Amino acid sequence: MKKLLLAALVLSANVFAADTFDAQTIKVTEQLKEKSLNSELAYDIVARLTTEVGPRMAGTPKDLEAVDWAMKELQRLGFDKVWKEPAKFPAWLRYSESAEIILPSKQPIHITALGNSVSTPKDGTRAPIVIFETLEELEAAPENAAKGKIVFINYRMDRSLDGNSYGPAVQARNRGAVVASQKGAVAFMMRSVSTAKHRFAHTGGNHYKDGIKAIPAVALANPDADQIERLLQLGHKVEVNLNVQAESKGMGTSYNVIGEFTGTEKPNEYVLLGAHLDSWDLGTGALDDGAGVAIITAAAKHISELTKTKRSVRVVLFAAEEQGLWGAKAYVKKHQDELGNIVAAAESDFGADLIYAVESRVASNSLPTVRAIAKHLKDLGVKYDARNNAFGGPDLIPFKDSKVVPIFSLHQDGTDYFDYHHTADDTLDKIDPVKLNQNVAVYAVFAYLAAQSQTKMIGK
């Protein structure tokens, strides 16, 4: 009777997950969880990267220092191959930034220049504020609605588990300066893309458009945006002086740093684990994306400590993500003809909070393999998200667009992520080592099983 029941269970398990793994693979999977959850490696990696290198914006000497650091780190950890591949990107440097309310009464406000911002004159740009609640409201305003003024977009980002509230909020950062300039503004400022109450301004990419005058573009800390909003509500005419000194330096070069543990049976086929090595210059890039670097590096290392894999496991630390995914684009371009060798790709670039779901973007005949893998993530607190429409992360966009690469999202809890994102406050103390290790365990199991699966997964 017992045997019969067991056979029935195995049979039913197979119905839901045809591509099951053998007993040895399952044994290693369990060891991998145990090892990952109890290791100090990931925290040690992110602690040393953010402490010894610290901020590492592409275009600064610190970025190249990070490349050297990462090469040595992957070598130290015993990856079978470690190499780097160049990536070009438009370099921009921040020299200084400050602002003050001049009218109705002087007081300093906390701002940061958005990426690519042009400079103000040496003594700043002083002008009255004109407020818009949204980018759409600014777009709908008449020509010259902001003539001679500083446009202030006051849009408040919502807090959300999956981070989907970032999309609507980031529009103003991407395009606000262009639209403001079209309406005659002398500078652009916005409430930070932020869920925080703290007095940090959040930087991030801002993009100009050929033929439209580039004006200085800055973000305000939330308490300072509140301050200006209240002054306007109290009926004051508000004048601000913004001072940004920054410079675009033409095309710079950075490097994707790559480490591989080579597979024994199908060495050319590989699982790609991605994160980005660069950070913005304000913080030390702990959540964005030192955590990701640490998670995927430790995951690959832990697999190698237990076993050789059939396929290879490749860690790619992308360059110049913050300037516009330049490392990822360079990787896809260079490896265009071999993208089909990637059997699964996942990126860790959303902080260090817990992973709660796994979602794929694969051809339908690869779904049984996805489900078989997902089954082994369940006891780590990871549900299977059956939508099969994974975004994968910013650096995976060029991979996704190829339609060849099986893309995975290991969805992280992003509730607090935008409290720290792109601020000076993105520092190591924001990382919980226990949560970090849950991430390591999930990435390790995911990568290991994708490398061992009987069927090679394909993209869509």
Place this chain on the structure above:
Amino acid sequence: MKKLLLAALVLSANVFAADTFDAQTIKVTEQLKEKSLNSELAYDIVARLTTEVGPRMAGTPKDLEAVDWAMKELQRLGFDKVWKEPAKFPAWLRYSESAEIILPSKQPIHITALGNSVSTPKDGTRAPIVIFETLEELEAAPENAAKGKIVFINYRMDRSLDGNSYGPAVQARNRGAVVASQKGAVAFMMRSVSTAKHRFAHTGGNHYKDGIKAIPAVALANPDADQIERLLQLGHKVEVNLNVQAESKGMGTSYNVIGEFTGTEKPNEYVLLGAHLDSWDLGTGALDDGAGVAIITAAAKHISELTKTKRSVRVVLFAAEEQGLWGAKAYVKKHQDELGNIVAAAESDFGADLIYAVESRVASNSLPTVRAIAKHLKDLGVKYDARNNAFGGPDLIPFKDSKVVPIFSLHQDGTDYFDYHHTADDTLDKIDPVKLNQNVAVYAVFAYLAAQSQTKMIGK
């Protein structure tokens, strides 16, 4: 039977609180709670003070702007008398401050100059770090232990409900630069007196000693203190460049702003409600001490909206508290001969979280009155703390020292107070209007009943 029971109850109540209040007074007390808890006045006061004036450090034009603002505000609210009294204080101005780690690799760190700090040379003071865990450890070090170095005291402040962990932590801020200088240091830096994880440095008073060379004194944000600690733990020699530009400007003048609702029966006797009008320059002084200004002002106003009091209720907005209680000292000096007219004094200078206890410092024959008042605070969540050893708050120290004035502590929950204290992050959004109003209700009831009590309380 019913009547008998009631008589017994009244009798027993009188045993515990001989100085009970009459029915009309109790009725007004209840109305006062209702009004205070539902008013928008206190939040409106602190919102406008921190928005329209903003930072208001004594010695800056903003402080005098705050004095004007407060005079007008008390007049607007219909206080019977509004006046100001001068107070001299040693003025100090902060011009700029920055720091970076030079070795092992360049990266910026977040610091703030401590009050009174002397300047570094124009290009900064660059030296290796020598770390001490406590001020005591530095004091115990041999002469020249820090010769040519920057002393770094790494003491971590604990979090506590009553704020008593501030005392041990603040020693290093008060005296660290002197001791460091005695050991040969070229500059002094310390982990902020802070319970926060955020990247704000906390300023505060630092005091030099005649005959001992004054060296630059700064506080580091906690994440930056962590960073230096980790670099040292990793075995690196750490060199830092500190740059502080600041100036002592001799004696300045500010003003205590005073408003009084005059009593009908004993106008010379008064309840003193205190808070300080000045703030540090980094934040907008919302928790420290815009909240206090708003709480006591609104409390007095709400009493006046309901009734005339027997004794006067006087609001004193002290000057230059942060530089060393200069307004409070000036008040006590000026009113030395009439301090006996103060029937109760309480200060609100600990943020805007809930009040959980009331404690007195009065002669023992005044305790029945204290208990009678405390009884009416109970349903506001305020317990009676029978120690009768109230500190009262910083500005009440000179009053307490007189031994004439009955001092009260309306103990606030200080668990989060030192997350924001003396930082740029002390802004309006940190105040919860509901909790603020509980404070207003407690101060209003306290002041009203102290003004009405049959027996005049006396100090000890």
